[in-house]
């Protein structure tokens with residue numbers, strides 16, 4: 001982890017400690033009794049483990065108290081169901097949220113302990129791909145801070161997101177064995193164990209009362225074992241639970257083979273069932289139609305529902321109360337098999353009739369959509385469900401049958417509508433459309449930014465919006481200010497607190513009090529000095545890690561996110577090559593020096609995205625070694641983008657690149673993190689960029705390019721990229737250089753396919769159409785950067801305008817508009 005800049009600003013604001021146990025003594029005890037070392041032999045990792053155990057102890061009592069409080073209040077619980085939780089490191093977060101941070105700093109200083117070194121030993125918990133998983137992690141922080149009775153439910157992957165190395169310019173994936181040294185934050189719960197069934201067959205029988213019943217028999221069972229991780233809210237008042245499931249082989253299953261004397265076979269099969277929670281699928285925008293993925297989904301859904309109902313049944317006998325006591329949020333369609341699963345539990349195991357069960361189910365579930373892109377919308381082959389989850393398939397058929405009856409009733413004769421809206425896609429080899437299932441089975445469906453929700457209503461879910469008016473609502477995403485400002489950027493956090501107090505940490509709206517400092521010369525100076533210090537420390541990290549010397553006075557131009565064609569890292573690179581050509585054509589000209597920073601992973605099977613990584617690195621190689629270019633332009637690819645890397649880069653960014661083709665980025669949250677840390681945004685009118693513009697003011701953001709209406713128009717009219725190729729000489733030069741091997745002399749044809757896809761291939765994401773406006777916009781940014789006071793003014797106004805984008809606001813909207821839950825806070829003591 002980067003050393004934070006040594007500014008004269010006060011340290012960030014940890015919550016006040018509520019505990020009186022001397023931290024120092026507790027730490028010494030853990031080093032001795034939990035780690036088994038003393039001061040002489042302890043390594044930085046030993047110190048990390050001792051610190052983590054000490055911090056966990058501080059959380060545990062409050063955690064137990066919180067659970068009792070929810071139990072005694074018989075509170076309505078929120079279950080946030082997510083295949084991904086991108087948590088990152090936990091130590092600083094827990095210390096700060098529990099109010100022990102200052103104490104710990106002081107103790108470390110006195111004991112001569114290198115806290116940075118110890119902190120850097122913590123692996124980054126990367127149980128997610130990107131935005132969707134990070135959103136879940138921000139939500140856990142906000143739900144705990146707000147005292148909402150909530151649980152995160154997911155999978156304890158043994159291997160999280162792969163580690164990315166850049167070797168010879170190419171992405172190479174390495175396994176992320178984050179549990180290798182053990183995980184000091186989790187509590188294994190070997191007694192919290194549920195069987196999860198797969199395969200088998202159905203037996204129908206008639207009950208004594210004469211109704212048709214179903215048994216699901218001869219199944220292959222896997223056990224789900226719980227691991228609990230405490231999630232502390234800021235201020236330490238509430239500590240919630242994240243419960244992740246690990247697959248264990250079932251004892252019965254083993255026994256069969258053991259009894260046959262086939263010891264090796266039994267152990268082999270044990271491994272096979274434990275493979276279920278082995279690895280996270282590293283694809284963020286394409287649906288992975290693999291059997292193991294479906295089994296992962298059902299595995300964690302089944303275990304979570306059993307667990308939730310166990311808790312419910314302790315207090316309640318009547319399932320009709322379920323929607324008053326439980327809200328289940330589906331983070332994308334990944335857990336949407338929960339809808340037929342709860343139906344199965346109510347029908348087959350508890351013998352409710354269909355209508356009553358369906359009413360309970362639809363009042364319990366709600367679903368968040370994260371994408372409009374067709375390749376990301378999950379569908380499963382009917383044949384796969386038939387084999388793996390036969391009873392669920394039957395139930396889905398019945399749900400669809402009754403749903404289509406209703407649709408038919410309201411729209412007689414419209415057979416095209418029935419085909420479009422059906423849960424079953426009959427045209428592509430019969431597949432289940434999981435988004436349709438999730439919409440039909442939920443009482444509320446939300447998009448993640450205004451424009452995304454509007455597009456949902458107008459395009460992919462227009463039929464549903466007509467059939468269920470008011471079901472589709474918007475709740476714009478947010479980020480937690482604790483991690484993304486208070487912890488990531490102590491310099492800026494301290495400066496803000498010095499001027500407006502620390503209320504912003506839990507009431508981010510209060511940042512608007514900074515508006516009046518935007519033109520204050522003294523404040524501008526301090527603000528710029530904090531940014532400069534952050535840039536210098538990032539420059540140091542880059543030199544240490546990559547051996548590239550960058551100019552800390554240059555404009556830090558940052559694009560950090562998953563590598564994807566729709567996010568248009570290539571467009572950014574075209575700007576880089578344009579600058580390169582301009583400098584070479586006119587070396588003496590006085591310019592704003594730039595450092596263009598990229599970071600992001602590509603899905604391992606996404607060849608085009610991986611080729612673009614190679615292209616960025618090949619361009620970097622030429623640009624960074626060209627003596628004519630010198631300090632005026634540098635290109636840096638920071639490997640292995642994760643939460644830790646994000647927190648290093650973001651505080652140092654001057655410019656935030658949010659340049660997706662309009663209509664493709666549902667919301668984005670990286671855009672929020674960067675603006676909150678005082679970067680100016682260059683972006684398209686896409687996702688939450690639009691709402692950021694509305695909050696910070698049109699004059700304080702750099703918007704360029706086609707909007708969604710123009711994108712729709714240009715594509716419907718027949719877009720011809722060649723017109724743009726021939727219409728702009730600089731663009732043509734850039735494309736020709738890349739296509740003909742200027743940056744890849746060792747293999748001149750290497751990038752030909754990339755360029756061909758933009759010209760002959762039709763340029764799906766309209767890079768050429770947006771190029772000219774993008775370059776012109778970048779020129780305005782250069783001009784502004786020459787005026788530091790004016791730049792500072794706009795950057796301060798950006799920070800001041802970010803109040804809306806706290807995930808606390810997002811979660812309050814979910815609580816009010818979807819879940820119908822209230823805080824259950826501890827009475828003030």
Ligand SMILES: *Cc1c(COP(=O)(O)O)cnc(C)c1O
Pocket residue numbers: 086129130131134560561562641642643646667668669670671673
């Ligand atoms: C915030 C975040 C993302 C999402 O970034 P976008 O720019 O919104 O795509 C992805 N990965 C990590 C590690 C993040 O912290």
